[in-house]
Amino acid sequence: MADGLEVSDLNAWFGSRQVLKNIGLRAPANGVTALIGPSGCGKSTFVRCLNRMHEVVPGARATGQVLLNGEDLYAPGVDPVMIRRRIGMVFQKPNPFPTMSVFDNVAAGLRLAGVRDKNVLHEVVERALGQAALWDEVKDELHKSGSSLSGGQQQRLCIARAVAVQPEVLLMDEPCSALDPIATAKIEDLILELKKDLTIVIVTHNMQQAARVSEWTGFFLMGELIEFGVTRELFTAPRQKKTEEYITGRFG
Amino acid sequence: MISFKKRVIVNRLMNFLAGAAAVLVILPLILVFGFLVYQGGSSLNLEFFTHMPKPVGEAGGGMANAIVGTLILIALACCVGLPIGILGGLYLAEARDPRLPWIVRFLADVLNGVPSIVIGIFAYTLVVLPMRRFSALAGGVALGVIMIPIVLRTTEEIVRLVPASLREAGLALGLPNWKVTLRIVLVTARAGIVTGVMVAIARIAGETAPLLFTAFGNRFWHSGLDQPIAALALQVFAYAISPYDDWHRQAWAGALVLITMVFLVSLAARLATRGLQRQTR
Numbered sequence: 001m002a003d004g005l006e007v008s009d010l011n012a013w014f015g016s017r018q019v020l021k022n023i024g025l026r027a028p029a030n031g032v033t034a035l036i037g038p039s040g041c042g043k044s045t046f047v048r049c050l051n052r053m054h055e056v057v058p059g060a061r062a063t064g065q066v067l068l069n070g071e072d073l074y075a076p077g078v079d080p081v082m083i084r085r086r087i088g089m090v091f092q093k094p095n096p097f098p099t100m101s102v103f104d105n106v107a108a109g110l111r112l113a114g115v116r117d118k119n120v121l122h123e124v125v126e127r128a129l130g131q132a133a134l135w136d137e138v139k140d141e142l143h144k145s146g147s148s149l150s151g152g153q154q155q156r157l158c159i160a161r162a163v164a165v166q167p168e169v170l171l172m173d174e175p176c177s178a179l180d181p182i183a184t185a186k187i188e189d190l191i192l193e194l195k196k197d198l199t200i201v202i203v204t205h206n207m208q209q210a211a212r213v214s215e216w217t218g219f220f221l222m223g224e225l226i227e228f229g230v231t232r233e234l235f236t237a238p239r240q241k242k243t244e245e246y247i248t249g250r251f252g
Numbered sequence: 253m254i255s256f257k258k259r260v261i262v263n264r265l266m267n268f269l270a271g272a273a274a275v276l277v278i279l280p281l282i283l284v285f286g287f288l289v290y291q292g293g294s295s296l297n298l299e300f301f302t303h304m305p306k307p308v309g310e311a312g313g314g315m316a317n318a319i320v321g322t323l324i325l326i327a328l329a330c331c332v333g334l335p336i337g338i339l340g341g342l343y344l345a346e347a348r349d350p351r352l353p354w355i356v357r358f359l360a361d362v363l364n365g366v367p368s369i370v371i372g373i374f375a376y377t378l379v380v381l382p383m384r385r386f387s388a389l390a391g392g393v394a395l396g397v398i399m400i401p402i403v404l405r406t407t408e409e410i411v412r413l414v415p416a417s418l419r420e421a422g423l424a425l426g427l428p429n430w431k432v433t434l435r436i437v438l439v440t441a442r443a444g445i446v447t448g449v450m451v452a453i454a455r456i457a458g459e460t461a462p463l464l465f466t467a468f469g470n471r472f473w474h475s476g477l478d479q480p481i482a483a484l485a486l487q488v489f490a491y492a493i494s495p496y497d498d499w500h501r502q503a504w505a506g507a508l509v510l511i512t513m514v515f516l517v518s519l520a521a522r523l524a525t526r527g528l529q530r531q532t533r
Contacts, residue, residue, distance in 0.1 A: 058348050085426030095417040109425040112435050
């Protein structure tokens with residue numbers, strides 16, 4: 001059974017400041033859900049709540065319900081570590097482990113979880129790099145340092161690292177904002193390829209990008225989800241005035 | 253308004269003064285080193301490294317036992333200082349509640365400033381009195397205690413330099429916090445921590461005062477870690493205050509060996525740091 005992610009009544013705070021107010025939306029399985037909105041509107045915090053990374057920051061907390069295929073990630077007794085194995089994440093800035101080679105970066109998730117079998121690791125690394133459309137570029141330099149790659153390659157390396165542990169969901173927090181248009185196009189192609197296997201939630205500042213890659217889009221403003229719907233409808237016939245003002249560039 | 257010509261002159265003068273000050277910084281080291289080579293170089297031969305001290309009155313002999321003794325004392329000190337210093341430093345860098353780290357940090361800086369002879373008295377009370385004899389162990393404890401604050405503070409500083417994004421990348425892969433700390437954060441900080449350890453070793457290698465009533469010194473090969481042990485710094489001290497010319501020359505040579513060891517360790521630390529800078533860019 002794969003329902004994707006279903007969020008309801010999600011609230012999040014940094015200290016006493018509330019940054020998310022009663023968010024509810026559904027990111028369907030094997031689909032791409034894009035989140036747009038001006039800086040500081042809470043969309044990054046929102047995705048970080050989905051794999052319980054928000055609470056890693058001192059003073060941060062969140063309440064509500066996030067169902068992954070029917071299981072509540074915020075139910076008492078749920079181990080955030082186990083959740084993060086099922087929900088991978090790619091960050092804004094490429095962050096490969098600098099002391100590890102390309103191979104070790106991709107293998108890190110499994111190896112540090114205790115997988116030793118070399119054949120298994122090789123298979124997984126090749127598959128993950130293939131999924132990240134990076135295999136052909138790095139197959140002869142798997143032992144070079146991960147940070148010796150170009151920015152776009154580093155970000156695809158981070159995607160490979162995230163998909164190597166075979167998550168059910170992949171969260172992407174502005175994955176292209178540090179990349180040039182060519183590298184961005186590669187990542188966008190990749191997203192369309194990856195959604196065959198998993199559910200993707202992507203935060204982006206680039207509305208064209210949201211329109212290109214996603215089926216569903218949510219518009220965040222000041223910690224609230226103003227509008228959520230089918231991407232084409234949201235961009236062509238927004239129901240909310242604020243959404244229309246934002247996508248036509250009248251503010252934000 | 254100062255004239256252009258005057259400004260140029262003042263500029264040249266200040267440039268010269270600052271450059272001269274920079275050269276003066278290294279002058280004492282060069283003078284010390286040169287003087288040591290001049291006074292002790294002649295006694296420095298293969299025998300010095302491979303032979304034991306000769307009895308009083310006989311010329312020649314070496315400090316093989318003291319060189320080995322210093323290495324053993326450094327190893328013992330590392331056994332005491334490194335686990336406490338590195339684990340403590342990790343805690344200071346990672347703890348969420350800032351109160352305990354504040355106290356520890358402050359007291360570690362105080363400990364760093366405690367005269368080394370006082371640390372020697374501490375080790376004497378802690379180890380020598382209960383064991384009822386001077387020992388290599390006691391010397392190692394004294395030097396280890398001196399290492400702790402240095403290793404602690406450098407580990408903390410370096411671990412803090414590891415970008416938070418790497419820690420988040422590890423957590424997002426579904427790794428538990430302790431694994432991220434040990435296998436990602438600590439490994440990334442490795443080169444910097446090694447540098448801190450080298451600096452600490454360079455610092456304790458030449459310590460004499462805390463060894464006077466702990467390791468005590470020994471004219472023979474040591475016969476166990478619970479027995480007194482020779483150390484270069486102690487031997488240099490003993491020979492330097494002796495009335496024999498031959499011993500004086502040996503003391504100079506011993507000092508030369510000691511300073512060369514410190515130099516090499518510092519150089520290694522510098523090279524390790526260069527590796528770190530390449531990694532984190």
